[in-house]
Amino acid sequence: MAVFIFDSILPELNLVEAGLTKHINSNVSIINDAAAHLIKAGGKRMRPAFVLLAAKYFKEDIKDVIPLAEALELIHAATLVHDDLVDNSDTRRGAPTVRSKWGNRTSIYTGNYIFAHALTLLETYDRSDILEILAETSMKICDGEINQMLSCYNTSLGLKNYLRRIERKTALLISVSCQLGAMVSNAEDWEIKALKNYGYYLGMAFQITDDILDLVADEKTLGKPTGSDIRQGVITLPAIYALHHDPRREELKRFLGSPELCISEAERILDIILGSDGVDYASYAADRFADLAQRSIRMLPSSPLRETFIDITDFMSSREY
Amino acid sequence: MAVFIFDSILPELNLVEAGLTKHINSNVSIINDAAAHLIKAGGKRMRPAFVLLAAKYFKEDIKDVIPLAEALELIHAATLVHDDLVDNSDTRRGAPTVRSKWGNRTSIYTGNYIFAHALTLLETYDRSDILEILAETSMKICDGEINQMLSCYNTSLGLKNYLRRIERKTALLISVSCQLGAMVSNAEDWEIKALKNYGYYLGMAFQITDDILDLVADEKTLGKPTGSDIRQGVITLPAIYALHHDPRREELKRFLGSPELCISEAERILDIILGSDGVDYASYAADRFADLAQRSIRMLPSSPLRETFIDITDFMSSREY
Numbered sequence: 001m002a003v004f005i006f007d008s009i010l011p012e013l014n015l016v017e018a019g020l021t022k023h024i025n026s027n028v029s030i031i032n033d034a035a036a037h038l039i040k041a042g043g044k045r046m047r048p049a050f051v052l053l054a055a056k057y058f059k060e061d062i063k064d065v066i067p068l069a070e071a072l073e074l075i076h077a078a079t080l081v082h083d084d085l086v087d088n089s090d091t092r093r094g095a096p097t098v099r100s101k102w103g104n105r106t107s108i109y110t111g112n113y114i115f116a117h118a119l120t121l122l123e124t125y126d127r128s129d130i131l132e133i134l135a136e137t138s139m140k141i142c143d144g145e146i147n148q149m150l151s152c153y154n155t156s157l158g159l160k161n162y163l164r165r166i167e168r169k170t171a172l173l174i175s176v177s178c179q180l181g182a183m184v185s186n187a188e189d190w191e192i193k194a195l196k197n198y199g200y201y202l203g204m205a206f207q208i209t210d211d212i213l214d215l216v217a218d219e220k221t222l223g224k225p226t227g228s229d230i231r232q233g234v235i236t237l238p239a240i241y242a243l244h245h246d247p248r249r250e251e252l253k254r255f256l257g258s259p260e261l262c263i264s265e266a267e268r269i270l271d272i273i274l275g276s277d278g279v280d281y282a283s284y285a286a287d288r289f290a291d292l293a294q295r296s297i298r299m300l301p302s303s304p305l306r307e308t309f310i311d312i313t314d315f316m317s318s319r320e321y
Numbered sequence: 322m323a324v325f326i327f328d329s330i331l332p333e334l335n336l337v338e339a340g341l342t343k344h345i346n347s348n349v350s351i352i353n354d355a356a357a358h359l360i361k362a363g364g365k366r367m368r369p370a371f372v373l374l375a376a377k378y379f380k381e382d383i384k385d386v387i388p389l390a391e392a393l394e395l396i397h398a399a400t401l402v403h404d405d406l407v408d409n410s411d412t413r414r415g416a417p418t419v420r421s422k423w424g425n426r427t428s429i430y431t432g433n434y435i436f437a438h439a440l441t442l443l444e445t446y447d448r449s450d451i452l453e454i455l456a457e458t459s460m461k462i463c464d465g466e467i468n469q470m471l472s473c474y475n476t477s478l479g480l481k482n483y484l485r486r487i488e489r490k491t492a493l494l495i496s497v498s499c500q501l502g503a504m505v506s507n508a509e510d511w512e513i514k515a516l517k518n519y520g521y522y523l524g525m526a527f528q529i530t531d532d533i534l535d536l537v538a539d540e541k542t543l544g545k546p547t548g549s550d551i552r553q554g555v556i557t558l559p560a561i562y563a564l565h566h567d568p569r570r571e572e573l574k575r576f577l578g579s580p581e582l583c584i585s586e587a588e589r590i591l592d593i594i595l596g597s598d599g600v601d602y603a604s605y606a607a608d609r610f611a612d613l614a615q616r617s618i619r620m621l622p623s624s625p626l627r628e629t630f631i632d633i634t635d636f637m638s639s640r641e642y
Binding site for chain 1: 347348349351352403406407425426427429430431433434436437438440441443444446447448449450452453455456457459460462463464466467468470471
């Protein structure tokens with residue numbers, strides 16, 4: 001399914017993949033090694049894919065969009081290496097993190113290096129509006145990281161706080177990927193807006209689904225233990241539902257409010273959340289965002305590529321859990 | 322003396338000072354607080370001053386250069402907050418660091434936020450060459466940070482490694498400040514080059530002098546203990562000289578090669594270095610870089626402002642130690 005989705009941009013996506021590490025050429029070999037490790041360890045290359053797909057809507061030859069697609073993936077990678085540092089994470093997707101292999105100092109400067117490198121890729125477009133959008137987005141991502149930290153173990157925060165957190169954590173950069181892909185491809189303002197909205201809603205659906213998977217998928221699928229969010233005090237949508245509606249909500253509140261109990265009682269917390277209708281509720285919310293994504297993309301003229309965008313939203317909603 | 326040097330740009334420097342925190346307006350109050358604390362805690366605003374002075378060479382009204390001057394100071398501040406984090410520093414210039422007040426996570430994201438914010442200030446110029454220069458410089462600063470880490474306690478590294486380290490730590494950003502100030506003021510290419518070189522050589526002289534002061538000035542002047550570099554295993558020019566030429570060089574080598582001895586024997590290390598001709602040698606090197614800075618600036622037409630640039634190099638060489 002995943003291959004099918006990206007069929008129309010597969011050659012360009014391969015060029016992005018090859019280019020991601022090719023241009024990283026520091027004088028300090030540790031930075032090259034750490035950056036290459038980080039980038040190879042992976043990911044779904046979702047942001048570059050959306051840059052390329054959005055561009056493809058407006059022109060056949062999208063080779064000139066490749067540096068932009070690379071830049072979006074590198075900005076994403078820079079946030080990951082810093083996240084792993086502050087979270088003291090030893091592994092990401094089953095591979096050791098830069099932090100665990102090279103330490104804190106290398107993690108910080110590798111992140112900064114990759115971010116600065118991403119900026120150099122923008123030079124080819126000579127457009128200050130692209131820089132402005134990416135800088136503003138980066139600031140909001142920082143806001144989101146601090147906000148997520150402040151929200152940990154806080155059981156009184158509700159839906160609004162959660163939506164704001166996942167917007168900054170995930171939806172904004174996907175939204176910007178779609179927006180910029182269209183912007184560098186001479187799309188009209190209303191078309192850019194439609195793609196920007198599509199990316200935003202899809203990103204929201206994607207993150208809610210990811211948060212559900214963290215509660216229900218097994219360690220092998222996740223590449224990290226089930227319930228990692230709970231153990232770190234990150235309260236996601238199914239938990240928020242249970243905190244409001246489950247008969248055992250007082251007990252849950254006591255557990256989730258305590259860093260120690262979040263670890264020692266993780267199984268019991270999982271049990272309460274999965275016993276509530278929290279996962280169904282979150283799943284419903286993800287579907288609604290996927291619907292909004294579909295509505296946004298349907299504003300664009302009908303084409304095989306539009307069907308691909310719609311397929312992606314279906315794919316989001318139908319991920320197994 | 323310092324006031325005299327900056328007389329010609331004092332109104333604009335005050336506008337920069339006022340603007341530095343004014344535009345930082347995150348939704349997350351911790352980021353605003355941490356950024357404001359970092360920026361107020363200080364510094365000599367050397368980078369904005371050089372942006373403004375360089376611009377003043379080519380035009381009378383330099384108000385449009387203020388965002389660029391602010392951006393350079395913010396990029397510098399972003400590097401400081403990350404440096405304090407990786408160095409585990411509790412104070413900088415006598416004030417508590419962001420790390421000690423708000424912790425690691427806030428330090429990382431405040432640094433990233435300030436850097437991204439600096440980028441938004443560049444939008445007004447709509448010039449991708451400025452972005453390219455700043456991105457390349459940021460990458461080199463990261464190189465330098467990792468290289469400094471790798472060079473700690475390594476007594477076999479010599480002058481070349483040291484010069485490369487201080488270039489990246491200090492000289493490049495001062496050089497770029499002069500270069501960009503001229504670039505946005507319609508200077509000719511050869512004039513931009515002269516100012517870029519001036520900033521580079523001045524930055525080298527400045528950092529060598531700073532490294533000398535770390536060995537000879539008292540804690541009150543420095544805002545940190547005398548010999549902080551030694552205690553952290555950072556081997557600067559006077560130490561490199563002593564490692565090569567002092568009769569006690571074998572003893573010094575043993576001390577400086579060991580993290581434990583760098584702390585327990587710090588007084589003895591200081592004693593050996595100060596007893597060698599290392600400070601004189603470093604002072605001579607700083608003077609030579611100051612001379613090169615003067616030669617670079619003398620390529621520009623004679624003017625009262627050129628005399629100011631020359632005064633600055635004199636001021637560098639005559640700092641008391």
